[in-house]
Amino acid sequence: MARQGGKAAAGRAAHPAALSVLSVLALLSLWEWAAGGGWVREAFFPRPSSVVAQFVVLVRDGTLASHLSATLTRVAWAFLVAALPGVAVGLTMGVWRGAREALDPLFAFVYPIPSVLFLPLAAFVLGRGEPARVLTSAVTSFFLVAANTLTGVRQLDRGVLEAAVHYGATGHRLFFKVLLPGSLPWIFTGLRLGLGFALIVVVAVEMVGAEQGLGSLLWLSWQTLKVRDMYVTLLVIGFLGLGATYGLERVRERLLPWQPRVEVRR
Amino acid sequence: MTGAAARQTLRAVRVDARSLAAAGILVAGWEFLPRRGLLNPAYFPPASQVVAALAEGLSAGELLPHVAATVSRLLVAFFLAALPGLGVGVAMGLSGTVRRVADPYVALLYPIPKVALLPLMLILFGVGERAFVLTGALTAFFQIVVNTMDGIRQVDPTLVEVGRNYGATRFRLFWKVVLPAALPGILTGLRLGLGLTLVTVVAVEFAIAKSGLGHVVWGSWQTLTTPRMYAAFVAVGLLGLLLTRGLKRLQDRLLAWQTSVDVW
DSSP: OOOOOHHHHHHHHSOTTHHHHHHHHHHHHHHHHHHHTTSSOTTTSOOHHHHHHHHHHHHHTTHHHHHHHHHHHHHHHHHHHHHHHHHHHHHHHHHOHHHHHHHHHHHHHHTTSOGGGHHHHHHHHHOSSHHHHHHHHHHHHHHHHHHHHHHHHHTSOHHHHHHHHHTTOOHHHHIIIIIHHHHHHHHHHHHHHHHHHHHHHHHHHHHHHOSSSHHHHHHHHHHTTOHHHHHHHHHHHHHHHHHHHHHHHHHHHHHOTTSOOOOOOO | OHHHHHHHHHHHHHHHHHHHHHHHHHHHHHHHHHHTTSSOTTTSOOHHHHHHHHHHHHHTTSSHHHHHHHHHHHHHHHHHHHHHHHHHHHHHHHOHHHHHHHHHHHHHHTTSOGGGGHHHHHHHHOSSHHHHHHHHHHHHHHHHHHHHHHHHHTSOHHHHHHHHHTTOOHHHIIIIIIHHHHHHHHHHHHHHHHHHHHHHHHHHHHHTOSSSHHHHHHHHHHHTOHHHHHHHHHHHHHHHHIIIIIHHHHHHHHTTTOOOOOOO
16 A cells, blocks of 8 residues: 555545446447447457357357366366475475475576476377376476475474474474474465466467367467457456466465465565 | 684585585486486487587577577567556556556456467467567566556555655655565566566467477477477576576665565
8 A cells, every 4th residue: 555545545435346347347348339330350359249159159069168178177187296296395395405405406497497398308208198288287386386385394483393392293293283384374375376377388288289178279269260269268268367366365265364375486 | 703604605515515416416317317228318318419409509500599589589578568567567556546447457367378368469460570579578567567566555554654744745755665665576576577478488489489499399399309409498497597596686686675585
């Protein structure tokens, strides 16, 4: 809150979402009117109503459902493949300095490489097929999860750790009762970012090499110049991204209501 | 004081030694496993071949144009996005009205994979540089908007209050109080924006462009010239390392009073 004038206070008194809703309605009707009147080319910017109509068509004939389920399945697998080792490696690096110092330069080098580039590598190992696509989509998410988990362990309050040790917590008790709960908020942040990134890479991978999935539907709609299909697909992907981000945030709020939101990216 | 400094140096040396050892083991494995036939050398050529391909590509100038293509796309996209991104971010941070009007679009478009916007750009602008660069620019734009807005909104209200009590005008309040306080968030947005734009640009090159490091990886994959593929891979890695670590260091230098938590 940088400015708190009287005008802003008055604006806040009205329903806060009203302006957002108005803004969307205004843009959509302007678009509808401009496209209908030929002010913008419908070949590029089809009327919103016709996009909605196309959405209904694609839902009815099952096209959207089959592509959506292909994408969701890949995202789920990629997320799993990234999350479990990511948390494990992050925790290991957090408690074991040797691992941290050995892996740090390697990770710093590999992490910024865009995941799509791993597709050829994954295909060498696993053959051109579904496992290669999933593995490719998991790479960046793995690093995000590991990085956040590592930070979570590292930022633990020394006092808490020492108290636990003094009260005789060792081994798995120290791990499960102190280390893990203490770093959970960070782990969740890593999972949230990782899920978002898995979606990004899955769509990219589908664009360059898959027969099914929202990314390939997008690519196909470009090649066949079906602009309405493209807008429908983009909308679905947008809401997926929205859901991935805010859905996990809700889960975190439910599970860790006492913890504030924390974040580290790169 | 000197003892502490010496200890710190010693520690840094030990860290470097460990890192070097780990990297050495990795490179040695990469060299010998393919040579012994434990890894298929057609797919995983020994490290020395990759280094040779990289050196040859850079000196013979075969790889250089692709590096230049990627870097120039990256920079053009970033600078196209930076000013509008900062402007919209500041406006959304300062004014609740602007924020409420723009929020639905940012909320929907920010989490969208920007590569997904490539087909739309291809339809709007045809297959060519404009479409490639704009797809990259959209990536940077939304990252910068979101971080700038957050940076400004997280400015401590007390600071603003104090500034106002000392009689600062709105203009001065913005330049002297709000902007410096929001600078860490803004710089983070610029840095993340540049890094993510590299991801998008390379993905675009991988998918459709006929030049750039992404295209080299794709092309060498199709023709199975794997040393060249890994050479491009390493080049992208170095570029990314430069962007993430280098800019991170620059940010820490610029904002010496601020320690940021960041990994990789």
